[in-house]
Structure formats: structure tokens, C-alpha cells
Amino acid sequence: MYHPQVGDPLEALDTPSMIVDIALMEENIVRLMQRFREKRVHVRPHLKTVKSPELARLLLAAGAIGGCVAKVSEAEVMAQGGIEDLLITTEVVGKPKLLRLVDLVRQHPRIKVVVDSLAGAQALDQAMSAAQVEVNVLIDLNVGQNRCGVLPGEEALMLAQQLSKMSNIHLVGVQGYEGHLQHIHDPEERGRRCQQAMQALTETAAQLRAKGFPIEIVTTGGTGTAEICANCAEITEVQPGSFVFMDTDYRNALGPAYANALTILSTVISKPTPTRAVVDAGLKSLSIESGMPEPKGLTGIAYQPGGDEHGILTWSMSAASALTPLEIGDRIEFIPSHIDTTINLHDTYYAHRNGRLEAIWPVTARGKVQ
Known part of the structure; x- marks a missing residue:
């Protein structure tokens, strides 16, 4: 069984994974x-x-x-x-x-x-x-x-x-x-x-x-x-x-005061139609009480949860010609809308610098609600 190690490239991570720049x-x-x-x-x-x-x-x-x-x-x-x-x-x-x-x-x-x-x-x-x-x-x-x-x-x-x-x-x-x-x-x-x-x-x-x-x-x-x-x-x-780490909710209120340093890395696992794709990050990976997470760098593509394990990406036919086509196997990062509750869904931070893992931190206080 593969276990990520410091020094590995991001490409070696399984998905969904919580990554930190x-x-x-x-x-x-x-x-x-x-x-x-x-x-x-x-x-x-x-x-x-x-x-x-x-x-x-x-x-x-x-x-x-x-x-x-x-x-x-x-x-x-x-x-x-x-x-x-x-x-x-x-x-x-x-x-x-x-x-x-x-x-x-x-x-x-x-x-x-x-x-x-x-x-x-x-x-x-x-x-x-x-x-x-x-x-x-x-x-x-x-x-x-x-x-x-x-x-x-x-x-x-x-x-x-x-x-x-x-x-x-x-x-x-x-x-x-x-x-x-x-x-x-x-x-x-x-x-x-x-x-x-x-x-x-x-x-x-x-x-x-x-x-x-x-x-x-x-x-x-x-x-x-x-x-x-x-x-x-x-x-x-x-x-x-x-x-x-910031999230889209704070960014939308404060502007570029701080950078979105944490994302959830996911994989496109299905593309049933020319304007719909499915990723492996659903409600168990991304919280939505503050709005939908944002696909990083993919303007014109909207996310919605498709259940516990699935996320659905959609875009219009008119926008399709201007978008980079999504294919099965592509990896996408999502910026959470609410950082605290999204982090609480994950066991591990995978921290990278220039795409290579520099630190792996456990989310030790995950689930500590008492």
C-alpha cells in the first residue's frame, strides 16, 4: 500500500487529498x-x-x-x-x-x-x-x-x-x-x-x-x-x-488580503456528457454550508455535490469552446467555501512547495467537538 512521503510529487497523491501551498x-x-x-x-x-x-x-x-x-x-x-x-x-x-x-x-x-x-x-x-x-x-x-x-x-x-x-x-x-x-x-x-x-x-x-x-x-x-x-x-x-489558509467566503468579503493556500485535490472520474463531468470529491470532502467550493483556475465551471463521494461539474455549451476540455483522469483543485469545516473532513495536510511534498501534518484535533 502506498503511503505518501516527504519529497514525493503531488502527482503521487491519491485523491481526494487536502493540499497546502x-x-x-x-x-x-x-x-x-x-x-x-x-x-x-x-x-x-x-x-x-x-x-x-x-x-x-x-x-x-x-x-x-x-x-x-x-x-x-x-x-x-x-x-x-x-x-x-x-x-x-x-x-x-x-x-x-x-x-x-x-x-x-x-x-x-x-x-x-x-x-x-x-x-x-x-x-x-x-x-x-x-x-x-x-x-x-x-x-x-x-x-x-x-x-x-x-x-x-x-x-x-x-x-x-x-x-x-x-x-x-x-x-x-x-x-x-x-x-x-x-x-x-x-x-x-x-x-x-x-x-x-x-x-x-x-x-x-x-x-x-x-x-x-x-x-x-x-x-x-x-x-x-x-x-x-x-x-x-x-x-x-x-x-x-x-x-x-483562507476560503472563498472570506475572500469574497475581504478581497485579496490573504491568499487561498489550501485546496482539495480531486480527480475527474466520469464525463457523461460534453457539459458535465464528475469528480471524486463530494460531501465527505468539501463542506457547502457557506456556498459551493470553487474549481481553481476553471472560470465558467460550476461545482455541486453529487452525494457523499461525488462532485458534479457543469458548464454551458456556449462556454465550452473557451474552456480547456476536461477529460477523465484530469486532476482539479477546489478552493473551499468554508475552511474550518472542510478541514474537519480530512485526516491529513499534504503541504507542498512548487509541487513537491515538504511536510505531512495530521489533523490531530479533527472531530474534537466536546
């Missing part, structure tokens, strides 16, 4: 880190995108101060891979999760979590107290996404006062994620609404400090808004993740 990825990382270095804002990339300690270490080497994860199980993978300074950006609720968190924080005390309720904070404090462990927390604010988070202002102040009475959790900051603004195409609207969200976040941070609470961290921002957030002087760190 290392040069483009490196350019994306350098470009983002330089932008925030100039703004004097820390970068804490969200690792739910890359799902890999190897890639997290590359981000740390480039200047990141740590990482974000969405779930305790992701934190376990990253901590085992040597990533110590982690923020779990989703509330940790329920006895099984709290027991896992206690074990994790005992071994990796720089891990931080968010809270947005008295009930959640009390359960967290009780779990930590029973294990004689302490943990730093951030208040999660609702800055307009209407997902998790307490309201800015008085509601956040009330929660901070309640947290101050707990012995094993310590308030160190606030988080406000404006996820609903990430993909707004109009830059003026995205900027205006993001500034409103940042005002709610930073004013609450100032109110908490005025009441004597030690707010050291004000964290926010995804790939679509991080640069806008960083223009607000009170922001201490941003949490972009998708910039590493």
Missing part, C-alpha cells in the same frame, strides 16, 4: 503578523481552523502569543502538543467537561476559560475548588452576535461582582466576538458595525477597571474584522484563524 501559507502568516505588530496588538490565533499542534507551533514561531480553541477536547490536543497559553472561547458547562478541564488546568495552568452566567461560574468554581485548582476567566460579552455572552455594561458588572466572591476562579479579562460581522462584503458597513461592537466591549472593560477589577485582556476579532478591532486602542489581542 506552503509558500502562500507562509506569506499569509507573515503578512498578518506584521500588520498587528505595527498596531501593537497581540495575535492569539483561533486554532479551530488549523486543528494541528504543528501548525500552531508555526504560528507561535511567527509571533503569536498563544492560541484560542473552541472546546476542551481541542485544548487537550493542543496542550499535549506543547501549546500552553490557550483560551477556550466557548463556555465550559456540564460535569464531564468540567472534570476534563480540571485535569487539563492542573497540568497546564496558563489555560483560560470564558463565563457568561452565575450558574456556569458557580459550577466552574465548585469543580476547581474540589480539586484545589485555580483558573483564570474572562467574561464573555454579547457584542451583537446574539449567541453566548452577557450584555455589556451593568449585566457584566453584576457578573464580575459575583465572580469576585468565588475562591478558585479569577477574573482577568473580557471577550467580545463579533462573528456576525465577519463576512459583510461592504467594507464601510463592516467597519461601522465593528466599531459599534468594539465600543460596547471596551466601554465595559473600562467600567470594570473603574470598579477595581483587574482587566488585563480585552480579546476579540476574527479574520474579517481583526484589523478594524485593532484600531481601537483598548484592544489587547485578536483571534483570527482562517487567514492561514
